[in-house]
Amino acid sequence: MPSALEYFRIRRRFKKPLRTAAGVFTERESIVIKTADGDGEIAPWPGFGCETLDEAEAFLKNFRDENKTPVPANLPCTRAAFSMTKRKTPAAALRFAGFLPRGNDDVPAMLAEKRAKGFSTFKLKIAGGDTARVSEILAHLRAGEKLRLDANGTLDSLAPWLPFFENEFFEFLEQPFSPARMAAERFSPEIEAKLALDESISAARALPEDRLGFLVIKPALLGDWDAFRRQRRKVFAPEKIIYSSVFETEVGRAAALSLAGEDPFAGANAHGFDTEDYFEELPREGHASCRQHGSGASGKDVGRGAQAACPPRDMFFQKLPVFCVNPHWGETERAEADEIIKNTPAENGEIFIPTGGTGGKVKFVPHTPATLEAAARAQCEILAGGAPVFSLSTLPLWHVSGIMPVFRARVSGGRVQPCDGKFLTDAPLPALPAEAVKFFKTVSLVPTQLRRILERPDCAGATWLRQFDCVLLGGAATPADLLARCRREQIRVGIGYGMTETAAFVALHAPADFLAGKPVAGKILSHARIRILDASGNALPANAAGQIEIFAESVPLPERKILTQDEGFIDDAGLLHLLGRIDRFINTGGEKVDPRRVEEVLVSLPGVRAALVVGETDPEWGARVAAILETENGGSISIEDAASLVRERLARHCVPKRFVFVGRLPFNEKGKLDSAELARILAE
Numbered sequence: 001m002p003s004a005l006e007y008f009r010i011r012r013r014f015k016k017p018l019r020t021a022a023g024v025f026t027e028r029e030s031i032v033i034k035t036a037d038g039d040g041e042i043a044p045w046p047g048f049g050c051e052t053l054d055e056a057e058a059f060l061k062n063f064r065d066e067n068k069t070p071v072p073a074n075l076p077c078t079r080a081a082f083s084m085t086k087r088k089t090p091a092a093a094l095r096f097a098g099f100l101p102r103g104n105d106d107v108p109a110m111l112a113e114k115r116a117k118g119f120s121t122f123k124l125k126i127a128g129g130d131t132a133r134v135s136e137i138l139a140h141l142r143a144g145e146k147l148r149l150d151a152n153g154t155l156d157s158l159a160p161w162l163p164f165f166e167n168e169f170f171e172f173l174e175q176p177f178s179p180a181r182m183a184a185e186r187f188s189p190e191i192e193a194k195l196a197l198d199e200s201i202s203a204a205r206a207l208p209e210d211r212l213g214f215l216v217i218k219p220a221l222l223g224d225w226d227a228f229r230r231q232r233r234k235v236f237a238p239e240k241i242i243y244s245s246v247f248e249t250e251v252g253r254a255a256a257l258s259l260a261g262e263d264p265f266a267g268a269n270a271h272g273f274d275t276e277d278y279f280e281e282l283p284r285e286g287h288a289s290c291r292q293h294g295s296g297a298s299g300k301d302v303g304r305g306a307q308a309a310c311p312p313r314d315m316f317f318q319k320l321p322v323f324c325v326n327p328h329w330g331e332t333e334r335a336e337a338d339e340i341i342k343n344t345p346a347e348n349g350e351i352f353i354p355t356g357g358t359g360g361k362v363k364f365v366p367h368t369p370a371t372l373e374a375a376a377r378a379q380c381e382i383l384a385g386g387a388p389v390f391s392l393s394t395l396p397l398w399h400v401s402g403i404m405p406v407f408r409a410r411v412s413g414g415r416v417q418p419c420d421g422k423f424l425t426d427a428p429l430p431a432l433p434a435e436a437v438k439f440f441k442t443v444s445l446v447p448t449q450l451r452r453i454l455e456r457p458d459c460a461g462a463t464w465l466r467q468f469d470c471v472l473l474g475g476a477a478t479p480a481d482l483l484a485r486c487r488r489e490q491i492r493v494g495i496g497y498g499m500t501e502t503a504a505f506v507a508l509h510a511p512a513d514f515l516a517g518k519p520v521a522g523k524i525l526s527h528a529r530i531r532i533l534d535a536s537g538n539a540l541p542a543n544a545a546g547q548i549e550i551f552a553e554s555v556p557l558p559e560r561k562i563l564t565q566d567e568g569f570i571d572d573a574g575l576l577h578l579l580g581r582i583d584r585f586i587n588t589g590g591e592k593v594d595p596r597r598v599e600e601v602l603v604s605l606p607g608v609r610a611a612l613v614v615g616e617t618d619p620e621w622g623a624r625v626a627a628i629l630e631t632e633n634g635g636s637i638s639i640e641d642a643a644s645l646v647r648e649r650l651a652r653h654c655v656p657k658r659f660v661f662v663g664r665l666p667f668n669e670k671g672k673l674d675s676a677e678l679a680r681i682l683a684e
Contacts (some may be wrong), residue, residue, distance in 0.1 A: 003460055006034040006100040007060050013280045022046035028247045033081050040084030041252035043220040044077040051075045076223035083225035084255035090381025091254040092261025097121040097270040103154045105231050107136050117551050118529040121270035131160050144173040151177045165194045167644035172196045172214045214240040216680040219256035220248050239265040244272030254377055315610050324398040336362040353400050355500040365500045366556050375503035376407035378527035382508050388414035390439035392419035400500045401444045414439050423452040429464045444472040464487040470511050473510050479610035480603055497522050501562050503554040507576045508544040521575035528552035533613050545569040587613035591653040607637050625657035634663035
């Protein structure tokens with residue numbers, strides 16, 4: 001049986017024409033392929049001795065089997081694409097260099113914008129007369145920052161640039177001359193160490209093994225990746241290899257970062273993948289076409305109604321925006337949603353996911369297939385390491401956690417099975433299909449669902465949960481007794497940190513770490529960068545607590561970043577520790593109370609399953625501390641004992657002035673605080 005192959009061409013428009021040594025480009029076109037092994041991308045770039053897309057497609061039309069139809073050496077980008085399909089490791093979380101636009105004369109503002117996105121290494125494309133601009137940029141750099149220059153072979157002489165080689169902020173000059181001249185020139189060791197080769201490393205040539213300087217590698221142009229892996233070991237200065245994009249889609253980008261991640265020296269450098277802001281967010285109608293080919297396929301154009309047969313980019317071709325609406329909203333919330341929908345200038349393909357409601361004002365987050373797929377790929381990588389993911393979907397499609405299992409199945413070649421997420425006692429737990437054993441099995445739950453499952457008689461719920469490779473939970477509202485029970489029952493819990501704006505979690509406390517009893521700390525996903533900021537917005541060093549800022553490909557444009565109201569810190573190992581909400585602090589009589597610390601004391605009391613500490617309006621003190629305690633059947637415990645324990649461990653102003661006992665804390669089905677229910681409890 002010949003192996004099936006699907007492929008389709010993608011065009012993405014640049015926001016502004018891209019000027020390069022090879023010409024001016026208004027759009028980027030590539031071919032995405034899908035084989036039984038995985039996805040790859042054919043993304044040739046002019047001036048590198050590569051094939052054209054038409055030449056690549058002519059080969060694909062006649063492809064039957066990789067053993068019977070080997071990719072010829074004169075199609076290096078096609079070879080690279082087939083290498084991508086076989087990758088076994090996830091995209092690595094590496095540092096990137098931020099591209100500096102040539103037309104921006106406000107250097108301080110330009111650098112501030114890049115710093116706000118987490119960049120500390122910057123790249124500038126130059127021509128012969130740009131020395132004054134380079135001097136100005138170097139004068140505005142801070143300690144630890146670096147500037148690299150890319151001449152694209154356009155310089156006549158190195159002489160005007162040599163003074164920069166001594167500057168502490170200067171990293172290297174890439175490709176000052178043409179490939180032929182670079183090969184013929186002889187440089188002193190001091191100069192060569194500050195030069196980088198790019199165009200001279202084509203897909204058809206071996207890597208130079210005797211150079212002191214940097215090598216800029218574009219994985220999409222490399223040809224056979226196995227051959228590159230063998231050559232890479234022989235490079236004289238392997239710590240100076242920089243990996244770079246050729247404006248490929250997320251398919252090629254993830255694969256390139258996977259190859260870079262195999263390099264033990266890759267973490268020492270910033271790499272060239274700051275490319276997404278160059279593109280319009282979605283392809284315009286008429287700027288994408290799809291051809292399908294393989295066993296039984298004719299290779300003809302596939303109409304837009306048949307796009308679902310293609311890889312997960314099919315969602316790009318939706319003709320209408322989608323608003324996800326909760327059918328259980330009340331009259332006020334429905335009216336708020338209707339008003340937003342009527343007045344929102346939605347773009348084709350946008351997917352609006354609600355956040356808020358149930359006591360809070362309704363808002364929608366405008367995601368796209370691109371942002372959701374970026375999150376899904378990174379989530380699959382950290383969960384399953386590239387394996388296909390099976391998701392039991394227990395949450396409705398108007399929740400981000402109900403949508404993401406669909407996208408994780410799409411991007412990983414996995415499966416998703418919806419089920420009734422009420423988990424009522426008299427209903428059987430859903431059975432997984434027999435084929436689920438072939439996949440990495442996940443289920444996403446909120447605390448209410450988890451508790452209902454664990455309360456099944458004869459440990460049936462715990463047994464059912466143990467069949468999953470990861471039980472995904474949001475960490476902030478999960479009571480400590482539930483987590484302790486899961487650990488005792490050896491349930492593989494993964495605690496994620498994220499929100500609707502980030503398309504679910506951007507950091508994950510792995511199941512192995514959870515079972516080992518390690519403090520909850522999340523590994524940051526490959527598509528995201530997280531900074532901790534002080535009150536003035538300055539980045540804080542490791543282990544310093546502050547406000548969490550997220551920059552991720554899954555955050556909608558224009559800025560791809562969100563300044564959260566969460567507090568946390570990043571430790572020396574790069575793990576994110578979540579401390580709680582900044583806006584939860586209670587100011588009582590001029591004294592600040594951290595409700596988390598009070599809650600930690602109260603849950604240590606016998607009979608208390610969970611605690612919620614809030615501030616109530618008080619005419620004398622401004623606010624007073626109130627504690628809502630979740631106990632068995634809502635029964636009370638000794639208020640004197642509770643107040644005495646808080647007074648013993650914390651300052652006097654932290655002692656709650658009021659205690660309320662409930663059978664369940666007022667969190668909604670998503671594990672978020674239900675403002676309306678909280679108000680009702682406090683009003684009693």
